Structures are given as structure tokens and as C-alpha cells.
Amino acid sequence: MNALKLPQGLEISAPIQDGYSEILSDEALSFAAALHREFNPRRLELIRMRVQREAAFAAGQKPDFLTETAYIRQGDWTVGAIPADLKHRKVEITGPASDRKMVINALNSGASTYMADLEDSMSPIWSNVVDSQINLRDAVNRSIQHTNPAGKSYSLSDHPATLIVRPRGWHLTEKHILVDGQPMAAAILDFALYYFHNAKTLVDRGSGPYFYLPKLESHLEARLWNDIFIKAQNLLGQPVGTIKATVLIETILAAFEMDEILYELKDHIVGLNCGRWDYIFSYIKKLRFDPLVVLPDRKLITMTVPFMRDYALLTIKTCHRRGAYAIGGMAAQIPIRGDDNANRAALDKVREDKMREAKNGHDGTWVAHPALVDVALEAFNSVMSGANQMDVKRDDVSVSAADLLSLPSGEITLEGLRTNISIGIEYLAAWLGGSGAVPLNHLMEDAATAEISRAQIWQWIRHDGGRLASGEKITLALYQALQDEILLQLKSKQPDDEVVCHRYDLAAKIISELTTDDQFLPFLTLRAYDFLG
Numbered sequence: 001m002n003a004l005k006l007p008q009g010l011e012i013s014a015p016i017q018d019g020y021s022e023i024l025s026d027e028a029l030s031f032a033a034a035l036h037r038e039f040n041p042r043r044l045e046l047i048r049m050r051v052q053r054e055a056a057f058a059a060g061q062k063p064d065f066l067t068e069t070a071y072i073r074q075g076d077w078t079v080g081a082i083p084a085d086l087k088h089r090k091v092e093i094t095g096p097a098s099d100r101k102m103v104i105n106a107l108n109s110g111a112s113t114y115m116a117d118l119e120d121s122m123s124p125i126w127s128n129v130v131d132s133q134i135n136l137r138d139a140v141n142r143s144i145q146h147t148n149p150a151g152k153s154y155s156l157s158d159h160p161a162t163l164i165v166r167p168r169g170w171h172l173t174e175k176h177i178l179v180d181g182q183p184m185a186a187a188i189l190d191f192a193l194y195y196f197h198n199a200k201t202l203v204d205r206g207s208g209p210y211f212y213l214p215k216l217e218s219h220l221e222a223r224l225w226n227d228i229f230i231k232a233q234n235l236l237g238q239p240v241g242t243i244k245a246t247v248l249i250e251t252i253l254a255a256f257e258m259d260e261i262l263y264e265l266k267d268h269i270v271g272l273n274c275g276r277w278d279y280i281f282s283y284i285k286k287l288r289f290d291p292l293v294v295l296p297d298r299k300l301i302t303m304t305v306p307f308m309r310d311y312a313l314l315t316i317k318t319c320h321r322r323g324a325y326a327i328g329g330m331a332a333q334i335p336i337r338g339d340d341n342a343n344r345a346a347l348d349k350v351r352e353d354k355m356r357e358a359k360n361g362h363d364g365t366w367v368a369h370p371a372l373v374d375v376a377l378e379a380f381n382s383v384m385s386g387a388n389q390m391d392v393k394r395d396d397v398s399v400s401a402a403d404l405l406s407l408p409s410g411e412i413t414l415e416g417l418r419t420n421i422s423i424g425i426e427y428l429a430a431w432l433g434g435s436g437a438v439p440l441n442h443l444m445e446d447a448a449t450a451e452i453s454r455a456q457i458w459q460w461i462r463h464d465g466g467r468l469a470s471g472e473k474i475t476l477a478l479y480q481a482l483q484d485e486i487l488l489q490l491k492s493k494q495p496d497d498e499v500v501c502h503r504y505d506l507a508a509k510i511i512s513e514l515t516t517d518d519q520f521l522p523f524l525t526l527r528a529y530d531f532l533g
Contacts, residue, residue, distance in 0.1 A: 007033055014126040014176040023133045023193060031235065032192035033179050039228050040185050043170055046221050050522070053217075053253070058289045064401045065256050069219065073259045078323035080241055082270045085162045085207050087387045088112045089271070089325055089364035090380040091373050093161065096121045096437055098128035100146045100154075103135045107160035109370035110377070114161040118190045119168045119214050120278070120447040121437035125532050126176050128434060133193045139163060140198040164246065166212035167191045170221060171523055188228065195232055195243070203242060211245045215278065217253045219260030226265045241267045246327065250275025250448075251282040255311050255404055258318040271325030271363070274312050276303060277332075277448035283307070284455040287405070288520060294465035296410030298420065298452055303329070303356065305408040310399045316361040317394040325388060328357035328365035332443040335371045346442060347375055354379035361392035368437070368444040411469040412460060420453035421483050425490060427453075428507035428524070429500065432531055447525055454524055458515050476516060483508060506531060 004016055007030040016024070057063075065073070089112045095102050097116035106114040116139075118124075118132055138144035139156070140163065146154040167190030173183035191211065199209045216222055229243045247254075247261055249272050254261060262269055280301055287293040295301060303312060312328070319326035331353040333346040350367070354376045357365050363384075367376050383389075423440055427450040430438040438445050460466030460474040467473050487508045494500045510528055514521055521527055 009033065009180045011178040011181075012176060013178070017127070017130075019134055020130050023130055023137065023197065028193055028196045029177075031196045031232075032184065032189050034235070035192050035228055035231060036179050036184050036188050038231065039188065039224060040179075040182075042224050043185050043188075046218070046224060047171060049220070050217055054286075057286055060289075062401070062405060063253055063256055063286060066260070069257070069260045072263045075263075077263065077266070079262055079265075079269050080267045082323075082325070083208055083210075083244060086113070086210065086244060086270050086325075089327060089388075090384070091376045092164075092327065092364055092366050093370065093373060094121065094166075094330065094366055094368060096128070097132035097135050097165070098122055100131075100135050100144065101148065103139055104144055104146055104154040104156060105370055107139060107163070108157045109161065110373045111161045111367070111370075112364065113164050115164045115166055115212050115366075117166045117436075119166050123431045123434045123436040123532070124168065124172070124174070124186070124529065125434045128436075129174065129176075129190075133197070136163070136165060136194055137197050140201050162207065162210065164210040164212050165190070165194050166214055166248075167194075169215035170224075171215070171526065172529075175529070191228065192232070196236070199236060199238060199242070203238065209243050211243065212273070213245050213247045214275070215251060216247060216261060217251050219257045219264045222247065222261040222264040226268060229265075229268050243268050244270050246271045246273055246325070248273045248275035248278070249311070249315055250278035252279065252286050252404065253282070255279075255314065256401070258315060259322070262318070262322050262324055269324060271327055272315050272319050273327040273366070274315055274329040274362075275448075276308065276329035277446070277452065279308070279311065281448055281451040281455055284452070284459055285520065285522070288455070288459050288462075291463040291465065293407055294412075294459060294463050295456060296408065296412055297416030298449075298456060299416065300410035301408055303353065307404060307406045307408060310397075310403040310406075312357075312362075313360060313394060313397045314399040314404075316392070317397045317399075319363075320361070320390050320393050323390070325363040325390075326361065328354070328362040330366040330368055330444075331372075332368075332445075332449070333372075334369045334439055334442060334444050336442050342442070347372075350375050351379055355383070358383035358389075361389050361394055363388040363390070412467065412474070413469050417457070417460070417468070417474060417479075418482060418486065420457055421479070422486050422490070424450055424453040424457075424511045425483070425487060425504055425507045428511060428528060429503035431525075432503045432506060432528060433500075447523075451524060454511050454514055455520075458520060461515070462518075479515060480512070483512060 005026050091111045092113045093106045093109050093111040094115040168186035172186040174186045174189050175183045177184045195209050245268050316326040331350045333349050336343040358380045427438050427445050490504050491501045
């Protein structure tokens with residue numbers, strides 16, 4: 001391990017392994033600290049504003065389009081120019097950047113772009129945070145290589161996917177780095193390290209520093225990102241507009257402010273993405289006070305239910321009116337090895353999902369596995385021959401606030417309740433062990449799907465509508481009994497692995513505490529992060 005020269009006011013309470021000092025250089029950390037010191041007070045104020053809005057919803061207010069920004073929605077304006085290497089986005093592959101082999105495979109997958117994820121599919125243990133930056137730097141430099149224990153080597157192809165990086169959300173901090181005694185904003189750290197080390201190389205190559213921005217709840221949060229972009233570009237002497245971003249519309253509140261978000265980031269934004277799993281979680285979270293808003297089994301909440309369909313169509317209409325791309329979301333299915341029939345069924349579901357997105361007017365979509373790139377590409381190629389569908393204006397679409405808030409129909413089943421409990425424990429146990437993208441039941445789960453699971457249980461317990469198809473009320477006692485049973489079953493599959501069994505116990509304890517607490521914690525990772533090294 002090595003010692004670091006740290007800028008004044010910075011402390012790092014984590015091991016500095018070989019190679020870390022290049023990423024955590026004095027210059028890079030000074031750049032990150034400067035951004036943090038200037039913009040973290042606004043970040044904290046925006047988090048407080050989230051709490052204030054929650055209080056209004058608890059008092060009976062419903063999300064709605066903002067009257068004070070009607071002039072933006074009614075105005076005639078478009079976003080800035082889209083770079084050449086972001087004009088073809090039919091298929092985007094996503095996954096954590098902490099796994100070196102996965103980074104190489106994603107870049108070589110044949111996808112248009114690779115969203116290197118530092119957020120929901122990355123467990124933010126210290127080694128993942130820094131190793132991700134090392135892997136991204138080496139990918140940008142085209143020097144990234146990997147050799148597995150069996151001696152198989154991996155390296156970049158001649159034409160890798162365009163790289164886009166997703167930093168962590170505004171709600172998260174990086175506890176291992178203190179600035180003036182306080183944890184650094186994780187989003188600012190992730191952005192700053194990647195931008196500082198890679199912007200010049202990317203621009204010199206004819207590309208640029210591109211980002212996916214997660215979990216925004218308002219245009220004011222988009223404005224904060226825009227101001228950070230301007231400051232960062234000025235500090236490194238790059239023209240304003242060099243940075244380009246795509247915003248994930250993955251909160252119910254952001255769906256009401258899509259025009260405003262595009263407007264705030266006008267010089268830097270190229271599109272919006274339908275982050276469907278976080279969107280479902282946000283719908284539950286923001287409307288949880290209403291006893292009439294009780295969602296059915298998660299598997300029934302597809303992109304064809306009215307409130308999800310309308311949100312996607314509004315995204316397409318808004319983006320294409322403003323000259324921005326509308327990117328579809330993630331189908332959760334992954335290839336199934338050893339069962340040809342099940343694998344064909346999974347691929348058929350992915351194909352159906354991508355055909356629906358393409359026919360609706362999306363300009364591209366997401367996949368979570370290299371084997372799904374061709375499936376998605378075939379679907380989009382069958383509908384769109386060009387680089388985008390900007391000509392599909394969807395003037396036929398009219399979406400009201402009531403449409404975005406409409407309640408889907410369907411039953412709550414014992415199987416659905418058990419699945420939520422099991423996914424919550426299994427996913428969080430893996431996350432505590434450093435894995436943020438976890439294949440469970442032939443689906444790729446990340447933090448968003450675990451959030452849906454625990455939020456649904458919390459909601460079902462507290463409202464009379466939380467009843468099984470049999471009519472039985474879902475209670476804390478029923479939930480606890482099922483969790484105890486499922487926990488024993490999971491541990492019985494790993495009888496000789498004390499570490500994994502301990503993680504199952506800890507995950508169950510955390511989720512049980514969050515479920516029994518009447519105060520709904522905004523993100524389960526806020527509690528679980530305390531247990532990460």
C-alpha cells in the first residue's frame with residue numbers, strides 16, 4: 001500500500017492499493033474538492049427540498065406539472081448539437097465498471113454505447129469505486145486488458161462502443177473521502193475523477209466526456225449538474241458544451257419536468273432515458289401515503305400498463321420536440337444456459353419489448369448482457385433505418401397528470417410477496433459482498449429492483465388494499481414469518497459458507513428494520529452503506 005499526498009482539508013480513510021495514487025492524485029483530488037466545496041451546499045439544499053415535497057405529498061398533495069415553468073413547456077426551443085458518436089444509439093449495453101473483463105466485453109459487444117455504471121449496478125465498496133476509475137481510464141486510453149486465471153486474454157476491439165459514465169445519485173456520499181471533515185458528495189467525486197483524467201484524451205480523439213445522470217427529481221437538480229459542468233469545463237479550459245449528458249427519467253417527479261430538465265441542461269444534454277425500474281420504485285415511494293394507491297405484483301407492472309406506457313410516450317414526444325433522443329429502458333431478462341426452451345422464451349420477451357419501444361418511436365434501448373445486443377438491434381433495425389426517429393413526433397400523444405398517476409390493476413399473490421422477500425435478501429446480501437448486478441431467477445437485478453421489492457411490502461402492510469388474492473391481509477406478522485422461512489431456505493443452500501450466511505442474516509435484518517419502520521427511508525442503500533467497507 002502507498003501513501004498519498006492529499007490536498008489541504010482532505011482525508012482518506014481507506015487503503016491505497018497499487019495504482020490508486022494515479023487516480024487519487026493531488027491534482028485530481030484538488031479538482032474534485034473544488035467542485036464539492038462550491039456545489040455541495042446546493043446539493044444538500046436540494047435534498048432538503050425533496051423532504052419538503054414529501055411532506056406536501058403526505059398532506060394530500062399530488063405531483064403535477066409546474067405552473068411557474070409553463071413558459072418553458074410552451075416555448076419554441078431545442079437542445080444543442082449532438083456529437084457524431086452519440087448519434088447512433090440503437091442499442092446501449094449497461095453494467096458495472098468495477099469488473100475489468102465486463103468492461104472489455106461491454107465495449108466489444110457490438111452495442112452503440114456502453115453505459116459504465118458507478119451507481120445502481122455497482123456496490124460502492126472502496127475497491128469498486130477506485131477500480132472503476134482505473135478501468136475507465138484504461139478503456140479511454142485503449143490500453144485496457146485482462147487475463148483470467150485460466151489464461152484467457154481480453155482486450156479492446158478496433159471499434160469499441162462509445163463510453164458513457166453514470167455517476168452515483170445526489171443522495172449518496174463517499175464516506176472514505178472527507179472534505180473539511182464531511183463526506184464528499186459521491187456524484188461529484190465520480191464525475192470529477194472521470195472528467196479530470198479522461199476529458200482531454202476523449203476530446204483529442206474526436207469524442208468527449210459523456211455522462212448518464214440518475215435519479216433527478218426536479219429541474220433544479222438538473223440545473224445543479226449544468227452549473228457543475230460549466231465550472232468543470234472552465235477549470236480545465238474546455239469550451240462549454242464539451243460535456244454531453246443523458247438524463248434518466250426514473251422518478252415520477254422528473255416525468256412532470258422533462259421539458260424543464262432538457263431546458264436547464266440545454267447546452268449539454270442529448271437525450272432522456274426511460275429508467276423503468278427506478279420509476280416504478282419512485283411511483284410507490286412518492287404515492288405511498290395514499291391508501292388507494294396499492295400496486296399489484298411487480299411482474300404485472302410492465303411497460304404496457306397505462307401509467308408506464310404514458311410516461312414512455314410522453315418522453316418520446318418531449319424529446320423529439322426538443323431535438324433530443326428518447327432511449328428506451330431495460331428488459332430484465334438475461335440468457336438462460338442449459339435450457340434451450342427457457343432461453344428462447346426469455347429472448348422472445350426481450351424481442352417483444354424492443355419491438356414495442358421501436359414502434360413507439362424510441363431512438364434506442366438498453367440491454368444488460370452482450371448476448372442480447374443482436375436481439376435488440378434486430379428489433380430496432382426492423383423499424384428504423386436511420387440513426388434516430390426524430391421525425392416521429394407523436395403529436396397524437398396527450399398525457400395528463402392523472403394519466404401519469406393512474407393505478408394499474410392486478411392481484412397481489414403469495415408468490416409475489418415471497419418473491420419480493422427473497423429478492424430483497426438475496427440482492428442486498430450480494431451488494432454487501434461487493435456485487436451490485438446480480439442474476440436472480442433468470443433476471444438481472446440491481447438496486448432499483450430490490451427497492452421495488454421492499455417498497456411494495458412496506459406499502460402492502462400499511463394499507464387495507466394490501467391483501468392477497470385470497471383476501472388475507474398482509475401484516476407484519478405474515479411478512480416476518482415468511483422472511484424467517486425464506487432466510488432459512490437461502491442459508492440451507494450455503495451451509496458451509498459462513499460469510500454468505502452472515503450476509504443473508506444482515507440483509508434480512510436491514511430489510512426487516514426498514515419494513516417495520518413507519519418512516520420510509522428514501523433509499524435502502526443509505527442504511528446498508530453503513531455496513532460496507
